[in-house]
Amino acid sequence: MNKPHSLRTQLLLRLTLPLAFVVMLDAAVSYFVALHYADMAYDRWLLDSARSLAQQVKGQKDKITFDLPPIAVEMFRWDDMDKTFFKVESLGGGFMAGDKALPSPSIPPEERDLPYFSDGEIGGKPIRIVSVLTVPTAASEEVLVSVAETLNKRRGMMSEILLAVVLPQILLVLVTGIHIWTGVNRGLHPLRNLARIIAGRSARDLDPIPDTDVPLEVRSLTHTINELLQRLAASMATQRRFIENAAHQLRTPLAGLKIQAERALRAQDPETMRPALIHIKNSADRVAHLSTQLLVLARSEAVMQDRREFTPVDLCALVRECCMDWVPKALERNMELELRAPDEAIFIAGNALLLRELLNNLLDNALRYGKSGGQVAVKLDGPPRTALIVDDDGPGIQPTEAGKVIERFYRIPGSPGDGCGLGLAIVKEIADLHGARLHISHSCFDSGTRIEIAFGRQPEEDQGRR
Missing domain, CATH: 3.30.565.10 (Histidine kinase-like ATPase, C-terminal domain)
Structure with missing residues (x-):
């Protein structure tokens, strides 16, 4: 047997689940949009740093040099949240300065003239890398300058954005859910009143159910119930009339049967008994005929309810x-x-x-x-x-x-x-x-x-x- 479904539960699910889905979708979209712009900001800083280092690459008499004072390197690397790495290498001569452990990306030919962003790993930690190709003055050899940093600031910003976006959305869902719960309960209140009115009725009370205080959508239900009550009242009235008429009509021939039976019992010989027996037969025929007709009436009334x-x-x-x-x-x-x-x-x-x-x-x-x-x-x-x-x-x-x-x-x-x-x-x-x-x-x-x-x-x- 299937378990009956709650109308309240169905309404709450149909109202709350789409709302929660929309809120989660909005939070996800907001998060990824904010993350995109945060990446753009940090990537731009990396690109500015790479271009600054590229300006320190010089070419003298077919020799490429990179000269950056230690104090400048220290200032370049300083960051209270992330570690910063750089690497300068000649495509012909190899490593020149920086961190040898920093991976060198393979730049596609069609992107050699543009800054190339990539993701990598150094010391087991994920990093974001930007690489720039430059050709120093008076030199014919290309130099690849790469700058990278770990992702702590980015992850911190991701968490802040997630909290800033999702928490208000969760609060909105809770407030809206409470409002929906209250609204559904108030909307179902007329149905509870209707059920209480019907439950409080006696089995003989077939008067129409008042529908002045029920919503328009529920009136079709009350009208259907009232039509059923009218048909039931008519059927019960028909049965009551049938029983009353049958009792009234059967009383006379049965009384005659009793009188003639008593008369036959008092008779001393068959000839005296004969008239009484004839009356008994006639009364029995009348009762049988009446019973047959009453049964036909009952059957016709039953068929009238179902013409199938x-x-x-x-x-x-x-x-x-x-x-x-x-x-x-x-x-x-x-x-x-x-x-x-x-x-x-x-x-x-x-x-x-x-x-x-x-x-x-x-x-x-x-x-x-x-x-x-x-x-x-x-x-x-x-x-x-x-x-x-x-x-x-x-x-x-x-x-x-x-x-x-x-x-x-x-x-x-x-x-x-x-x-x-x-x-x-x-x-x-x-x-x-x-x-x-x-x-x-x-x-x-x-x-x-x-x-x-x-x-x-x-x-x-x-x-x-x-």
Whole structure:
């Protein structure tokens, strides 16, 4: 399991590390620039010393001489921090004066007319050397004059420059880091307040989170949480309503079961017991029917939260299968069940189980409330307008009742049978889930009801989305 990352740590790193890098880069650049100019100053002093010594080289009658009084040599060598070396040598005659241990550099031909700077070592100590070629008057031989010094003054200046540049930069990083730390903590304070508000809520408090005191960047988070809370509140309200309705509807048939069971227990012979057993069977059928419808409602509400369960469904095949399943019920009531559907498949995007329940409820209502010996017609129209129509020849539904019968547990006063008022409510919810429109009107027979389910999505579009 990956360890969660701290937002504070990430912000501090992303703000402080680039700053520290820039400060270090600035310190390095400043150091090398200062060092360059310090080298230029000391190299210029070396060059001046070499040129002064070169002026002491004389040529007389083809003889080269170098005459420097001891006091002048002592003054030339004096330095309280570094040791100074010099060497005068004729390219033809060899060493003339100075320090023989001082290395003689190899000057490239293209730089013979210019001062030549190089690095060397004498007595195990690094030195800086400048060499100058000169030709004395009345002489034809070149003389190489080299002056060198150790690097103590240069290193001392390097340390001073480093301290002068880096220490203020380090102090700047520390001050800026403290400021960034304080700013990040203050910036994260609204998030801590938001977390404290959420943590202090009860599990039943689904009111929206106030976002008046949070930054604009955090409001998208609070809006998302509030939308989730709204969906959760709606889902919990639906579940609560479902449980209340289920408890209310199950109470009556279960009470009837208990009464009839007690009646059967008091009976002394089977004939006396028979009416009670018939009532028990009817109550058990009603409870089973009600339980099935309640489970369908629960499933439709669950699918409504996640439409990824939709797949292409052949509506023609599904309608034929359902009608075949209801043929025995139609024969039992001596009713004619007619199906008119195209031969080719009609695909829609949906949940096959719920669509089957939709048609089962329509057929159950049509056969339950239709006339005995009457007829029920099922019609399926294909694209471009896909519609499922069920007509019966029952008492019909008045226009004033059309908006009420689709509500849960509503029954038209005086309706025959022992229905529980869930059939059309289930049809409405499943139709809404599939983006279909439910319309109630007069049937194609002399009396009765027409239920039309018009599907808005077309099969080609549904298969294309997948």
